[in-house]
Amino acid sequence: MKKGRMSKVLRKILTVFYIFLVLLIIIDLFIHKHGYFGFDEYPSYYGVYGFVACILLVLAAKYILRPIVMRREDYYND
Amino acid sequence: MINLVPPALILIVGSLFIPLLKGRVKQIYLIVLPLLTVLYLFSLSPGVYWKVTVLDYELIFGRIDRLSLAFGYIFAIITFITAIYSLHVKDNLHLVSAFIYAGSALGAVFAGDFITLFIFWELLAFSATYLIWSAKTKKAINTGMRYIMVHIFGGLLFLAGIVVQYHETGSLFFGFIGLEGLGSWLIFLGFGLNAAFPFLHAWLPDAYPESTETGTVFLSVFTTKTAVYAFARGFAGTEILIYIGATMIVFPLLYAAIENNLRRVLSYILINQVGFMITGIGIGTQLSVNGAVAHAFCHILYDALLFMSMGAVLYRTGKINATDLGGLYKSMPLTAIFCIVGAASISSVPFTSGFVSKSMIVASTAEVGMLAIWMVLLFASSGVFLFSGIKIPFFAFFSYDSGIRTMEAPKHMLIAMALTAFLSIGIGLLPGPLYSLLPYSVDYVPYTVAHMIEQTQLLAFSALAFTLLMLSGVYPPEVKAINLDVDWFYRKGVKAFMWIINRPGAQVMQLINSVVFNKIPTFLGWLTKNPLLALKIVRDSILLVFAIPEKRDEIKSRLKAEKEIYPGDPSVPMPIGVLVLWSIFFLLVYLIIYYTKVK
Secondary structure, three states, X not given: OOHHHOOHHHHHHHXXXXXXXXXXHHHHHHOOOOOOOOHHHOOOHHHHHHHHHHHXXXXXXXXXXXXXXXXXXXXXXX | OOOOOOHHHHHHHHHOXXXXXXXXXHHHXXXXXXHHHHHHHHHOOOEEEEEEEEOOEEEEEEEEOHHHHHHHHHHHHXXXXXXXXXXOOXXXXXXXXXXXXXXXXXXXXXXXXXXXXXXXXXXHHHHHHHHHHOXXXXXXXXXXXXXXXXXXXXXXXXXXXXXXXXHHHOOOEOOOOOOOHHHHHHHHHHHHHHOOOOOOOOHHHHHHHHOOHHHHHHHHHHHXXXXXXXXXXXXXXXXXXXXXXXXXXXXXXXXXXXXXXXXXXXXXXXXXXXXXXXXXXXXXXXXXXXXXXXXXXXXXXXXXXXXXXXHHHHHHHOOOEOXXXXXXXXXXXXXXXXXXXHHHHHOOOOOOHHHHHHHHHXXXXXXXXXXXXXXXXXXXXXXXXXXXXXXXXXXXXXOOOOOOOOOOOOHHHHHXXXXXXXXXXXXXXXXXXXXXXXXXXXXXXXXXXHHHHHHHHHHHHHHHHHHHXXXXXXOOOOOOOEEOOOHHHXXXXXXXXXXXXXXXXXXXXXXXXXXXXXXXXXXXXXXXXXXHHHHHHXXXXXXXXXXXXXXXXXXXXXXXXXXXXXXOOOOOOOOHHHHHHHHXXXXXXXXXXXXXXXX
């Protein structure tokens, strides 16, 4: 998935995807929400939260968990 | 209605005839048996049936109420679908253990007392072990062994809990338990082991990925969800479950992120999904318990679907690691589509089953004002999407082309996957029938514009995070490796134990053995040949050590002479007086003992 090897199809898919995201942000501004806690009514709160959550999860898995638990495939020797 | 037999018996007793059948007849029988169970369950009406009195105890094989029926329906439905999926299986033991496994789950769900529950609980563990062993690889045999050890431990906790509980309450009826006293805690932990509580969970990702393509589908359904049912029955509203559930929701995601074996990724996500249910049960409101049951119902379907699609990949390619797969959509387009339906459902994409069930649990946490838990559930929802919704289909069917060209999954597998996918989307589109099965009446409306946009945003921006992480190369590359989990403690712990037994342990035993059974008898034998001369040798040996240099040669030669003539003539004449002296001495000893004893 390196940038140089990105195929035309993938480029198109990504463009559509980005447009979809922008649309979601715009629609979000106009809908009437009933937030549970107040702050969850902020525009695109869920989008931002999901984005941050994923980045945090991946980084934690890569830089914290993996160095601790990763072993060779024959570690248990069975 | 006719209530001829407990529902569990159809599968359990019926399974015993499988080995007698062959070919087409056998295949039809495999489908008819669970189908009969489904129809039978739908004909049952609430009540308590099949009470059997054994000694003074009353065993209840059929407590039929809304809670047990909801689990019963889905257990029977998924057995029917998975039976279709397993039509290619020739191994009779595999099929029989699968049906007994499914049957015992039904038995456990309808059990009205602890003894009956315990019987089916154990049957569940043993039949599952045979399912794992059905793969017949060395890995599967070892992990099956660990599986049964761990579950016997859990079963003993449960049994001890039953005994203590009976002592405390005087009743064996399985109703609400609540955490009060030792007995309830033991039962709680026994249930918790089957529900894969943190630190009691390692058996699940250890064993599930090692079974056959069909065995794992069965396994993914019953053990954990039977435990979820048991918690819903016995511990609804127990606060600690909320935090246990929240932990189960988060930590497996990290493992799912770095795990290479795709069925192991799904196994970790399975723990995460059960975590949602446990949290819902812990909150204990009508909405949250409804949510937990609904989520169990939907999760059984889409998780089975995901495991089926990965099973089909394994069946066709023999490979299951992300590093070995990729580009399979060209060879297995239908499997890919079904996998994506499962992935969408587990991610709670609107118009799929996960959307209408998980959101009930999330909403219930917000309703009781648990902000932190609500944040955790939302956090995990995006994580599930990332590692189950995207990772599974992406690395198996898309990503780089691995060059593997194979055939589409067999027809019966496709039919099974199509049925499950149909149900997953059907429940998403029309949640009404599912909601009508739940323990409490439902006034929850999943489809509001705000909810749909919010959920879509959450997922879409999670996908954006994945895209950016992939494009920037930050996403951790799949690596051929394994990841340690808490099973390390008993897998390596056993080796340490065996080392202690073998090395220092065995050497000490060897030493004791040679001293007690060899050296001492030899010495005594040597001594008794001629005690007097022997004592002289001992005396001279000691003297030699301490002697002054001038005397040393003399003692040495004497010692040599003594050793040469040993044992010599032991019949040294002894003066009669010495014998008399000894006799008097022993008489004296006897006298002292006698007097001290008598007085």
